Amino acid sequence: MTDTRHWLWIAALFLLGALLWAIHPILSPFLIGILLAYMGDPIADQLERWKLSRTWAVIVVFSVFTLILVIALLVLVPMLGKQLVRLYELAPQMIDWAQNSALPWVQAKLGLGEGFWKFDKIKAAVTEHLGQTTDIVGTVLASAGASSLALLGWLGNVVLIPVVSFYLLRDWDIMIAKLRGLLPRSREGFIVQLLGECHEVLGAFLRGQLLVMLGLGIIYSAGLMLVGLELGLLIGIIAGLASIVPYMGFVIGFGAAITAGFFQFGTEFYPLLGIAAVFTVGQLLEGMLLTPLLVGDRIGLHPVAVIFAIMVGGQLFGFTGILLALPVAAVIMVVLRHAHDFYKQSDIYDDGQAVETVEVVEVVPVTPTE
Template sequence: MQFNSTQKRALAWCLIAAFTAVVIWLLAPVLTPFVVAAVLAYALTPVVDWLDDLGRGRIPRLLAVIVVELLFILVVLSVVLLIVPILVKELPLMSEQVPVLMEGLNTSLKPFLAQFGIKFSLDVGSLKAFALKYLSTNFEEALGSVMTSLKLGGSVAFAIFGNAVMIPVVLFYLLMDWRRFVAQALEFVPPRGRATYDSFSSEADAVLGQYLRGQLLVMGVLAIFYSAGLALFGLDLALPIGIFTGLAVFVPYVGFGLGLILATLAGLLEFAATGGPSKALMMVAVVYGSGQFFESFLLTPRLVGERIGLHPLAVIFALLAFGQLLGFVGVLIALPASAVLLVAMRRARTRYLSSKLYQG
């Protein structure tokens, strides 16, 4: 079977793509800090360039990179430092309310299940002792168990620590030399394909830029919305849970689900002695129901969806497929990669519809 030059080029590119995919799949754990840093560098490079332009050459790029990266690290640390103290403050309250919640659960379920001939009884005394032991303000045993788990899973702890150190280092070098890396990658493109590559990369860059800007706006608005909504119901953990839910929507559906679970558990514990489970369930239904409606039908379609053109089913499939293939790295790059693939599919569709094969 003979292949013409076009078919040979297509076959060569398919083999290169398959080889690259296999290498990425095999090296996924090692590539995690580099992929995370590359995504951050892509998002932060315009800010560094803006500082460069603002200084009109008087500000060294090194200084601009250091300022931008330090500001980004401060934002991440501020979120962590905002959540941790509030959670620590609420643990004693949880230790008091868990037994009350268990008493109420036992009192309400026992007569209800008795109607169906089911005997149900919680050993409230043992559950109280368990809750008081593990939710008390004495963290010595908890700290010991954490240290033991770190010793047993030393590789996991080392990987987390290593990524926390590697990501800022890799991000620094990428921000410093981003233009040079892009220029070196461009050298692999044949001269006759430069026009097509430039057109494709410009369109993909526009789509990715719109996605990042739109997603940041959605995250900020939802963080304020969920924090305010939970606070109106009197939830003490409204601020950290609201901020977490808003920021976690960067991973669609997964972030919303985690925030919903956290708010439900916090509400059940906090309102156990006052409003009971009904107040917690009403809070979650109203805040998260309206929040999901607000996000799905107003924010995401206008700020993200209309700009990218990804259908919700395509988003779900992309998250599952990339997550299955590449784990955390796959989930991280699922939507940006899907946006680039969408550009490629649009162009392939346009070429097919204008080809002789389609027109007969």
């Protein structure tokens, strides 16, 4: 009977996986809604402790989120759009600079042969595409018009996200209590402990690491714009987003910023020094203030595991897989930790046949006394 029950559980898991695979194209708004509700639940709980009803607490949380989104749309998006257009226009010049200045210098230093770098075809393709239109918005709208059904589906998902988030956040505690009531009584304590550890890891990562990413994005963007880097906002945001993996944001952001700095300022010392100072200050603040304060040492997700999980999720399920990657990785990490503990306590690891040690007693000769 026990074996049959185990096989039923395995079959149920396979059926669940097949169902998720079949419906994953429509899961994105629901997963984003679950993510927003999960992140907003502690704030709503705190407002409830301040004598607000659950509905009004959710309304306050949504009002704050909406205000932040509106500010981002009104201030950040137009500035970012201008920089994207500027990058689009500068692409041929940057290829020229790389081909005629930067790469020959690298070629001379490394002793590479003539004609090693060939960017003529890339430059021709970019220039031809740039000549077709300078209106990126028009291009996007034309592409969207060619697929009206896809555009309507995308708009429907955007509208669906706040609706799903609102109802999930309002009923979050009720749903958690009902799910707990469905757990097997004999295993409830262990399952609750396991899910509590998953919640600690995942909550620390999502709430803490996302705040670290936001802080670093603001630091890098503001610093690079103060230095005068033309693409400072774009590079700073990319560096902040890449900071989901420790040190990746610094590597990508500094590499892109110093390259853009050489292109814009040439070999002028002080602007390049300013770029290096911005990323140095950002790393110091991340290591000494942001990460200890917002994340702590509770994550336990190795940077390589984060990269691998995101790549696997994206490869298998696309954007939906990227949303699922980190929660699944956190659960797998906690399960593996318990499996390791079970293995160390099992008969497979210690079968009771301990190696007997023979104590060697050194014989000291006794000198006879007279």
